[in-house]
Amino acid sequence: MKSDIEISRDAKLMPVTELADQLGLQTEHVEPYGHYKAKISLAAGKDLAHKPDGRMVLVTATTPTPFGEGKTVNTIGITMGLNKIGRNAISCIRQPSMGPVFGIKGGAAGGGYAQVVPMEDFNLHLTGDIHAITSAHNLGSAALDTRVFHEEREGYEAFEQRTGLKALRIDPARIVWRRVVDHNDRALRQITVGQKTCGASTNENGIPRPEGFDITVASELMAILALATSLQDMRARFGKVIMAYNHDGEPVTAEDLQVAGAMAAIMKEAIKPTLMQNLEGGACFVHAGPFANIAHGNSSIVADQLALKLADYVVTEAGFGSDMGLEKYCNIKVRAGGKSPDVVALVCSLRGLKSHSGDFQVVAGRKLDRGMIDPNLPALEKGISNLRFHINNVKKYGLPCVVAINRFPEDTLDELGWLLEKAKELGADGAAISEGFAHGGEGCMAVANEIERVCNAQKPYFQYLYNCEDTITTKLNDLVVKGYGGSKVVISEQAKAQIAELEAKGYDHLPVCMAKTQLSISHDPNLKGEPTGFEVPVREVRLSAGAGFVYALCGSVMTMPGLGSLPGYMQIDIDEDGNIINLS
Amino acid sequence: MKSDIEISRDAKLMPVTELADQLGLQTEHVEPYGHYKAKISLAAGKDLAHKPDGRMVLVTATTPTPFGEGKTVNTIGITMGLNKIGRNAISCIRQPSMGPVFGIKGGAAGGGYAQVVPMEDFNLHLTGDIHAITSAHNLGSAALDTRVFHEEREGYEAFEQRTGLKALRIDPARIVWRRVVDHNDRALRQITVGQKTCGASTNENGIPRPEGFDITVASELMAILALATSLQDMRARFGKVIMAYNHDGEPVTAEDLQVAGAMAAIMKEAIKPTLMQNLEGGACFVHAGPFANIAHGNSSIVADQLALKLADYVVTEAGFGSDMGLEKYCNIKVRAGGKSPDVVALVCSLRGLKSHSGDFQVVAGRKLDRGMIDPNLPALEKGISNLRFHINNVKKYGLPCVVAINRFPEDTLDELGWLLEKAKELGADGAAISEGFAHGGEGCMAVANEIERVCNAQKPYFQYLYNCEDTITTKLNDLVVKGYGGSKVVISEQAKAQIAELEAKGYDHLPVCMAKTQLSISHDPNLKGEPTGFEVPVREVRLSAGAGFVYALCGSVMTMPGLGSLPGYMQIDIDEDGNIINLS
The missing domain is CATH 3.40.50.300 (P-loop containing nucleotide triphosphate hydrolases)
Known part of the structure; x- marks a missing residue:
């Protein structure tokens, strides 16, 4: 063949x-x-x-x-x-x-x-489309780091007086919007940005802070693109995306950064x-x-x-x-x-x-x-x-x-x-x-x-698995017990605190999205067939406010793959007629 | 109007x-x-x-x-x-x-x-096209860091035995291929990549090293796109691009990394x-x-x-x-x-x-x-x-x-x-x-x-300003004296050593590309009108082997712009009819 x-x-x-x-x-x-x-x-x-x-x-x-x-x-x-x-x-x-x-x-x-x-x-x-997502997502990141840089360097009051903008007072330690690139690139998983240029007397590059890149398809903008029902709905969802928290723990959104409109312009097509x-x-x-x-x-x-x-x-x-x-x-x-x-x-x-x-x-x-x-x-x-x-x-x-x-x-x-x-x-x-x-x-x-x-x-009689009005914990437990046939969800102390914060901020009535392995019905890739009696540990709970769901991490989820030592690109080339060869 | x-x-x-x-x-x-x-x-x-x-x-x-x-x-x-x-x-x-x-x-x-x-x-x-360049360029970077990671972790001999590839023995301190993004993003100018994931026991993300992003239009691939005379010529030039040097100081090209073909496939359109x-x-x-x-x-x-x-x-x-x-x-x-x-x-x-x-x-x-x-x-x-x-x-x-x-x-x-x-x-x-x-x-x-x-x-009688067969120093001096009307070029010790290395490697017969300010005929933006008598300092000399020229830096050239505190994106949005507004 x-x-x-x-x-x-x-x-x-x-x-x-x-x-x-x-x-x-x-x-x-x-x-x-x-x-x-x-x-x-x-x-x-x-x-x-x-x-x-x-x-x-x-x-x-x-x-x-x-x-x-x-x-x-x-x-x-x-x-x-x-x-x-x-x-x-x-x-x-x-x-x-x-x-x-x-x-x-x-x-x-x-x-x-x-x-x-x-x-x-x-x-x-x-x-x-994926290029547009990469670009819109990273414009958000640039907007975020720029705002932190100008506000911190100048001081909040001076910044407000000069620009006429309200200071967002972003906590650099609570930036949750990682950058993206559409490659398998493990070197970008964990990085430090905003470092001083070698030889420069002052740091004009921002506030040094830990950062990382995810692969573009992991961007919340991708989830939004898939869930939006119109261009206007996409634009509105972009505005709700949470990029960081301020020093009072309040969310800072793309709308707050005045970048959601430009992100939508980038993704208009x-x-x-x-x-x-x-x-x-x-x-x-x-x-x-x-x-x-x-x-x-x-x-x-x-x-x-x-x-x-x-x-x-x-x-x-x-x-x-x-x-x-x-x-x-x-x-x-x-x-x-x-x-x-x-x-x-x-x-x-x-x-x-x-x-x-x-x-x-x-x-x-x-x-x-x-x-x-x-x-x-x-x-x-x-x-x-x-x-x-x-x-x-x-x-x-x-x-x-x-x-x-x-x-x-x-x-x-x-x-x-x-x-x-x-x-x-x-x-x-x-x-x-x-x-x-x-x-x-x-x-x-x-x-x-x-x-x-x-x-x-047969006519379908469609029904949801869980009730969205229930608490996040109840919904997660329903997913484990009714959805996977496990015995119960076990929520870590960290996740409990995160759930409490989400509930306090009014994000408790969103659907939940379980980030678990695909290689088993359970959270453990080694449990084959139809496992039963397992407890699903939820380590961490995060919010995709623009996409409109809360997601729960059962273990470490890889959002930036790596490349092996004999990657596919080694065989790919163009032939004399300009055709691509060895793409599979 | x-x-x-x-x-x-x-x-x-x-x-x-x-x-x-x-x-x-x-x-x-x-x-x-x-x-x-x-x-x-x-x-x-x-x-x-x-x-x-x-x-x-x-x-x-x-x-x-x-x-x-x-x-x-x-x-x-x-x-x-x-x-x-x-x-x-x-x-x-x-x-x-x-x-x-x-x-x-x-x-x-x-x-x-x-x-x-x-x-x-x-x-x-x-x-x-610019997205394609970003993607092709960064695939090169991923290929580079992956190769360094696998070779260094495994040891050159073991790597060669397992993969059947020749170890490239890349010197992580002499990687010259920065990543790119098509945004003004100062936080990415100077970064560290390949850091250990927080909480991980071993570093699976590579070898930590200093890195930076340029804006995509500064990519050598962009210069190649503009200078190539055919798809095949572009493919060949991609192969010549120098991404790093090995521990003996020899260049490591995209061809050596077996990634030039895939880069060309990405840029086929x-x-x-x-x-x-x-x-x-x-x-x-x-x-x-x-x-x-x-x-x-x-x-x-x-x-x-x-x-x-x-x-x-x-x-x-x-x-x-x-x-x-x-x-x-x-x-x-x-x-x-x-x-x-x-x-x-x-x-x-x-x-x-x-x-x-x-x-x-x-x-x-x-x-x-x-x-x-x-x-x-x-x-x-x-x-x-x-x-x-x-x-x-x-x-x-x-x-x-x-x-x-x-x-x-x-x-x-x-x-x-x-x-x-x-x-x-x-x-x-x-x-x-x-x-x-x-x-x-x-x-x-x-x-x-x-x-x-x-x-x-009038018929033009086109002539070049300098002779490509001359030494790099002579060509740079011709550019300053005959081209700008300055008195002479002054080459730093660092640049002299770089020129000597280029000449030793046979890259001396390429045209030279002066990276100086556009705001003056001289290298100094404050010299208006038609300045004379100025000496142009060349701080550093670099090679674009794929594009086919040597470029000389007169001062610091900004290859990654920053954003001000009231950037253009703040006004850009889409209106009710889905049209982009305030783009100028």
């Missing part, structure tokens, strides 16, 4: 203007970026307001190995499968960070014959979703890509809204397993204005479930154990508990569940048949084998048919 | 596809970015190779005040004026950094009725110039924007090449006064493959020349002294020496010189008439009053006519 980039390059693409035309978008709302990408103006949605919404298919997965279960392949594949059976379907997916593209993971455009194309454009720059196509000419909106731990891990509400007006089915992907992305979709994105799902496609694989036997070590960058690839019913039987959890988890939200078994070349029909039966036995409303990677839309027709059958047969 | 952004927004724009069509570009070579910007494939130039080149008009200026003399207004205005008199003309200008846009200077799209539109697009993001339009529907290529002190301050060779095939006249702008941008255009850009100018338009103003009397203090952000605005012949007579220098300077390169007097509303006909006469007396081949700001193309017809008259009458 050809490589992903070869398949992508060999594809015969339709001009994006033609694709937009087919969708019924008006020319004035379509802003091409090159021949195969276009930003779609949010005004297009207003023109379509009278049309009914299509059905929302949420693609989630069992607890993934570090290689992923193939959610993007299935999101694209199911869309193509729905198209094949004569339905109008559009995918809505996240834009990947360039960090992993040059690190170890490679691109995120799906794979094989279920890809978004051109994959080079998808994986690099796209239409510049980024709020428009990008239209691309899959290998079979179907439409795909690519928009926003927040982390699925410290943020909610789902693509944007505005792209969904647009797609729902244009299609019978919108197929969207939620990051990691159903305990992560799906949970956050339901409890955070729906609350912010996202459409509740009509059906869930739960992606799993034989090898993935075998890993939940606990018999194997799976490490990114190393080859899989043959025991996961070859027939191994005992391992499958041991690991099936993980599927059971995720089927039940989908049901908790009142949603119909179709299991999509992502087939790999070595998979045997025996084991696939066993798993199909087992899925139904465990309560799935439908199940089918999915072969999008090898066969594109045709390989996903069975799943598409199951999705339609289940949608016609 | 309306504000710049109001004029820009009220303009009736032509779709960029129509503009490209009018220029004779084939659809396949035009990649629209929205409705009013398009990247033009370099392949377009190959299709036009049989066509003769148009004439190259280089726009320079007298020694500017911090407010600038109106070079961009005149570059756009002259292009519109040439169009008005029936000639086919295209502007080639630089893309501005977003730093100054949010700082104090505002945008750089020209002004009044001589603007490139839409000015919001021009000033923010454009087609993402950035090498394509962006086509925009002026307020009268004429074409403008916007591409690259290197600093005019540590780099050569001119827009790209590839944009010029394309424009020369499409137009009778290409009007391009060189940064700062003729001692800076024009000198570097002639000695660096022409040597790298740029076309030598056919004629020079030397922009000056009454107020600018009055400032060269030395009687006034001009400070950015403060109002001009009335003595410069109101009639003041004595000041004008004192300051005229600066014009004399620049006319003679243009002549040194064998180029015809047309003086364009940029008229301001308060300027009197008496003084303008006096200056017109004086310009001719001082040796200008032509002179005219330019009113592009107030009247667009019509206001620049007189200058356009003078340019054509002079071009028809």
Whole structure:
């Protein structure tokens, strides 16, 4: 089989203007970026307001190995499968960070014959939204450090008299807005800024203080982009972003720094979703890509809204397993204005479930154990508990569940048949084998048919997992007990104090976002299958006031990845014809 | 008169596809970015190779005040004026950094009725080239720090055995590749990276070392983008970029780090110039924007090449006064493959020349002294020496010189008439009053006519100022004595050692790029008019091996600006209709 980039390059693409035309978008709302990408103006949605919404298919997965279960392949594949059976379907997916593209993971455009194309454009720059976030975020940082510098150097009173501004009296020790860069760059995790230039007599560079960079997709602005329902809503949310606290412990926001408007100006184009196509000419909106731990891990509400007006089915992907992305979709994105799902496609694989036997070590960058690839019913039987959890988890939200078994070349029909039966036995409303990677839309027709059958047969009775009006502690405990099947949440002294402060400041009625590992249903990556009885420790609680949620850290969450000693970029180059080679 | 952004927004724009069509570009070579910007494939130039080149008009200026003399207004205005008199003309200008846009200077799209539109697009993001540079540059930094980290932690031998790579043995104390960000952010000037995460037992973040960020336009990659003649040439130059030295003092390049290919992949689209339009529907290529002190301050060779095939006249702008941008255009850009100018338009103003009397203090952000605005012949007579220098300077390169007097509303006909006469007396081949700001193309017809008259009458006999085969010291001395009219160059002990090292490594036959103030012909901003007898101190000499020049620092050059206490971003916002307000 050809490589992903070869398949992508060999594809015969339709001009994006033609694709937009087919969708019924008006020319004035379509802003091409090159021949195969276009930003779609949010005004297009207003023109379509009278049309009914299509059905929302949420693609989630069992607890993934570090290689992923193939959610993007299935999101694209199911869309193509729905198209094949004569339905109008559009995918809505996240834009990947360039960090992993040059690190170890490679691109995120799906794979094989279920890809978004051109994959080079998808994986690099796209239409510049992540660059806009980097720029808007770091303008906030520059504004913050500048204000501290001028106020501290001059003295608050003199500063106020000269500038006519009110002194913000920012406590340099309580700056919470780290800078961002869209690379894997461990050297920037922990730094000191504002140091004196070597040889200078005075320090004109600010107040030296500890600082660090996160990868851009971890920026709160990314979470806001994904949750905002309009440009004006995004602007308002930027204003609420807390960047620091003053000497009285009061929050200092981007609005206080008078930088929220400029940040919104920088992101005026980024709020428009990008239209691309899959290998079979179907439409795909690519928009926003927040982390699925410290943020909610789902693509944007505005792209969904647009797609729902244009299609019978919108197929969207939620990051990691159903305990992560799906949970956050339901409890955070729906609350912010996202459409509740009509059906869930739960992606799993034989090898993935075998890993939940606990018999194997799976490490990114190393080859899989043959025991996961070859027939191994005992391992499958041991690991099936993980599927059971995720089927039940989908049901908790009142949603119909179709299991999509992502087939790999070595998979045997025996084991696939066993798993199909087992899925139904465990309560799935439908199940089918999915072969999008090898066969594109045709390989996903069975799943598409199951999705339609289940949608016609069952109405969802969507419900949230927890009540937003409850205390933060209650909500966290609900998440652990009702959400993960653990025994209880254990909140550290530090986190207790933080919760008390949040409640005192009126931030207690926000949804909670658990930042835990994606490699287990619990907080502990070593607990495979369907662990029970575990207590989830919450070490720290932080606020994303602009995005509108409180997030709880269960352990240390890596917001700035590093690069290995043989990173992906070493192979990437351009050939004589100017084509990119070895991007995967 | 309306504000710049109001004029820009009220303009009736032509779709960029129509503009490209009018220029004779084939659809396949035009990649629209929205409705009013398009990247033009370099392949377009190959299709036009049989066509003769148009004439190259280089726009320079007298020694500017911090407010600038109106070079961009005149570059756009002259292009519109040439169009008005029936000639086919295209502007080639630089893309501005977003730093100054949010700082104090505002945008750089020209002004009044001589603007490139839409000015919001021009000033923010454009087609993402600067973002691509930031990303490619910082990938290089991440690659560098990662390599140091892995080699140092593991030991060179163990590293080689495990990875199969040759250890680069980088000296952490001799890393010369600073990171970049496209903001004015003084807190990042001097920092420490690779510090241990608070609370961690070991340092997983690298080797702590001093580091700093420059503004992106100061990146060597920006200079390379402007000087490369093709994608392949850019790729090759990236490979030569020196990022550090090893423990033997040998250079470690981006090629050694195996990151140059990925950097080129990131900048594969950035090498394509962006086509925009002026307020009268004429074409403008916007591409690259290197600093005019540590780099050569001119827009790209590839944009010029394309424009020369499409137009009778290409009007391009060189940064700062003729001692800076024009000198570097002639000695660096022409040597790298740029076309030598056919004629020079030397922009000056009454107020600018009055400032060269030395009687006034001009400070950015403060109002001009009335003595410069109101009639003041004595000041004008004192300051005229600066014009004399620049006319003679243009002549040194064998180029015809047309003086364009940029008229301001308060300027009197008496003084303008006096200056017109004086310009001719001082040796200008032509002179005219330019009113592009107030009247667009019509206001620049007189200058356009003078340019054509002079071009028809005089053939340039272009010559370089210095011989590239000479030693670095000789070239620097030539620049000071023949170029600036100073008495000699004075090279510090440090710079002498650096020159010796460059010569030993074979980098002595490159052009030299003087990084000095733009506010005086000399190195001292206080020396107004036409100073003589001054000695130019060279403190330090550095190498841009990829861009292909050696640059000499006369003093401290600011490669990372700061923000004042009332920066421009405080006023910028979006209005109810989603338009950007208060961008200037």
